[in-house]
Amino acid sequence: MKILKTPKVFVFTMMWMMILVILGTIAQKNMGLFAVQEKYFSSWILWLWYFPLPSARPTMLLMFINLSFFFFNKNLWKRSKVGIIILHLGGLLLLVGGGLTAIFSSEGNMVIDEGSSSDFIEDYHYMELAIINTSNNDSDHYVVFDHPLLSSGNILKHESFHFEIEIIDYMENCEPQSRNNSSPIYFKGMMKNFMLNELSPLKEENMNRPGIMFNLYNSGNNSDGVYGLFLGQTIPQQLKVNNEDYVILFRKKRTYLPFQIELLDFKKVMHSGTGIAKSYSSDINLIEEGISKRFKIKMNHPLRHKGYTFYQSSFIETPEMETSVFAAVKNYGRLFPYISSIIMCFGLLVHLFSKLPRLFKRQFHES
Numbered sequence: 001m002k003i004l005k006t007p008k009v010f011v012f013t014m015m016w017m018m019i020l021v022i023l024g025t026i027a028q029k030n031m032g033l034f035a036v037q038e039k040y041f042s043s044w045i046l047w048l049w050y051f052p053l054p055s056a057r058p059t060m061l062l063m064f065i066n067l068s069f070f071f072f073n074k075n076l077w078k079r080s081k082v083g084i085i086i087l088h089l090g091g092l093l094l095l096v097g098g099g100l101t102a103i104f105s106s107e108g109n110m111v112i113d114e115g116s117s118s119d120f121i122e123d124y125h126y127m128e129l130a131i132i133n134t135s136n137n138d139s140d141h142y143v144v145f146d147h148p149l150l151s152s153g154n155i156l157k158h159e160s161f162h163f164e165i166e167i168i169d170y171m172e173n174c175e176p177q178s179r180n181n182s183s184p185i186y187f188k189g190m191m192k193n194f195m196l197n198e199l200s201p202l203k204e205e206n207m208n209r210p211g212i213m214f215n216l217y218n219s220g221n222n223s224d225g226v227y228g229l230f231l232g233q234t235i236p237q238q239l240k241v242n243n244e245d246y247v248i249l250f251r252k253k254r255t256y257l258p259f260q261i262e263l264l265d266f267k268k269v270m271h272s273g274t275g276i277a278k279s280y281s282s283d284i285n286l287i288e289e290g291i292s293k294r295f296k297i298k299m300n301h302p303l304r305h306k307g308y309t310f311y312q313s314s315f316i317e318t319p320e321m322e323t324s325v326f327a328a329v330k331n332y333g334r335l336f337p338y339i340s341s342i343i344m345c346f347g348l349l350v351h352l353f354s355k356l357p358r359l360f361k362r363q364f365h366e367s
Helices: 007-031 033-041 056-070 079-104 336-366
Strands: 045-048 051-054 106-113 117-133 141-146 164-171 174-178 194-198 211-217 225-230 237-241 244-270 277-288 291-298 303-305 308-317 322-330
Touching: 007 033, 007 056, 033 056, 051 056, 056 079, 079 336, 106 244, 106 308, 117 211, 164 194, 194 211, 194 225, 225 244, 244 308, 244 322, 277 303, 277 308, 277 322, 291 308
Parallel strands: none
Antiparallel strands: 045 051, 106 117, 106 322, 117 141, 117 244, 164 211, 174 194, 211 225, 237 244, 244 277, 277 291, 303 308, 308 322
């Protein structure tokens, strides 16, 4: 108990956090921002060569426990230390907000063509494998396997279909190449004419093209075999099993929203005499429960709704159409830094004013 509430623990955890920030900053040059974030700050164990060390998450957890045990100090609960109590409450709130952000926050983008609408956000970093039964003319049945299930050796199966999928290889970055020779008979779909060459991951994570190879078996027909998919593949993998039609998609992880955004008009203003956009904005309809509301999203003026924040991120322009790209963020701890900062400032002021009478009294006696 005494060890957990000693101020030395807080000092050492702060020092270790500073070291992690320095190490992560140095590693970012070669690894890229997302990889550094995953290794140094989002994991529970940091492996430096063969040595396990605490990463940012357990360090911040220990810091939170240390500040919490500080309130069990009997000598703390005095009128003269009200400011210190408020200050520590603000620090605890800041750590709580950081924990909520680290665990529950999500970010991605929403890409909408002018005149079209969308009700989902695509994740920046994580993929998913979607098995879609398209046999019913009225509706499609989706079974989606999230990113953690796509590691090599995992078996994917579901009660709604009669085959199984074994993940052979998940590639963070790959390149499809045409085959020079005929493929073995067990290769199916795209793999008959192409092969996926694994490449070293790029430090700019969004420049990678993930790919996956899997073995489909127990279908009961000639659909059994080895398949391959990669991000951005224009022709989806289709197959027929037990007189049912399926489509298999390898895509960015999707988060579906309880509302839709329709892009009415995209506008941009160019720098004079150049082809560089000075500013751009989107007139949109927010459609929820059949009710439509019109908004404008532009640079530095996002749309906030149902906990999501939509920023005007970029655009895609072709001779046929204009497409708006919105960065979408959901951060449960967004307000915590502001609230905790106000609380800590108030605690510092309370502590300062509580010390002023003693300070004036000491100066009066000295004079």
